[in-house]
Amino acid sequence: MTASTHTDVAVIGGGPAGLQAALTLGRVHRDAVLFDDGTYRNATVSHMHNVVAHDGTPPADFRADARKQLTAYDTVSVREQRVESVEEADGLFRLYVADGTAVTARALVLATGVRDILPPVPGLDAMWGDLVAHCPFCHGHELSGQRVGILGTTIAPHLSGLLGRIASEIVVLTDGDAVPDGLPVGTIVRTERVVSAERHDGGVRVVLAGADGEPVPAGTTEQVAGLFVKPELSQSAPFAEQLGLELNASGAVRVDEFARSSRERVLCAGDMAHLPTYPMPMASVVAAAASGQLAASAAIMALTAR
Template sequence: MDNSAATPAAPSRTESPAGSTGARYDAVVVGGGPAGLQAALTLGRVHRSVLLLDSGRYRNETADAMHNFLTHDGTPPAELRAAARAELAAYDTVDVRAVGAERVAPDEGGYAVDLADGSTVRARGLVLATGLRDTLPDKPGLAGLWGREAAHCPFCHGHEYAGRSVAVLGAGPAAGHLTRIMAPVASRLTVLADGAPLEADLPDGVEVRSEPVVGFCRSAGGATVTFADGSTEEHAGVFVVPVSTQAAPFAEQLGLATLPSGGVEVDVMGRTSLPRVHAAGDMAHVAALPMPMASVLVAAASGMVAGAAMVAALL
């Protein structure tokens, strides 16, 4: 029996009220990373009309591979996004647009989204998946290493430095945490205190360079650190602790509740402080967790949960 003939027609998008512009969707998903892509897929699989907005900017865009993701360990992030968009193309109720959002606001029982191309779309609900922005320590050359020789997550990058020398920039408590995680991985660990007093409880065998750091550059073996006295030191990788903030202004525009971490506060279903506004990925933070989780796998999982919860909210 040919089951394709029994497939129900896709529900059409409704026209917006008189005087407004753009179609009205069940949900608009803002953000084209793993969280947003998965949320759109989850909504599309139960034939909800959904628009995915992809600005083309991603937190991990400087990384050449993602790790700690079962069956995708070592996959380039762009390859995963392309495969996900190809899968979404099979769902008639899912639209994908390569355009960013500029403003979101409550509108006639739903939400209006103003786009960078000057148009406006409306939806009954929003899934925000716009991620975080990392501000690195102000050290010349460090930004050029970010995502490869310089990283912040040992679960995502630590194994790639196995059996080699690894540095941690900063003298705060995070240096103790990072060096303890990396102790079984690296052959040598050095804390770059950068002229600050050491506040970290370090495991045995960790070296400390107290001199101020004046720059970094890529080298044959990884990254070369230059100190204020002119000396240099090479490491396979350098771990840093960036300051992470919301990459987009939408949480502030909507007045969503946030946590001291800077993440948008969500419950375990990805629901924010506003009805039918859900958040997913590393921009969102469940209070029971110590921090927003910076992981492609966790982001995708939270997108699925937020998408499913949005379906329930739309019923």
């Protein structure tokens, strides 16, 4: 038989959204279990930025401090385990854990994040979160006064505008697509196909293809201090699918202004969810934590009303 325990709210995900949700639940003495399987979207990032009072803090230190602060709340427990599946029956959510146990909860906060699917260019994965990034607010300032690259046409006008006051020079790599409108004057544009990217001389060397599909000579590759790309998003956990939650076109869960999903008492926080009026999640530590607080508060309201 599977050993089972019960709690008011189960929180899945140990990043900023889940940690803040657990803290909010603890502040009003709600029983809560936080599951953290050690999987984080910013796992490859050495330092967080654009986080008030924590600018430059390593993400692992941020999580450790938050976990330490949770120990002050007797009603909150943290389990470093992976939840395999979730189902709802008889008004309760039942979580099946990798160690063979189960937890039932009256409400559920999902804060499991998303996976970034990078453009299919060899070498990007090895530099992701370091020399290759997607957010100038998080990674732009460190490239001040240097040559910066943007891979892809759909993001080029927007990112080139954001980076204009940071970079000394901007190189847009269209990867064979048409040059987009709206690029700032002085932007360098390379229309060749991108063959690969690699660490070189403290930055990124982008290898391009010639007209015949062969790599161009080394002298015509592009060297930049950092490269910005647009990843596609996918849910990092199966729970949205298991619970039949409605999704946005971005692949993130659709929520309302109170972080409520399409299923009653299932709240979603962090990068895995956003309002339908947003084109994509607000991918930042501060926004994730804020949504975690909102989701926990909405879970408490739902339980109080029952």
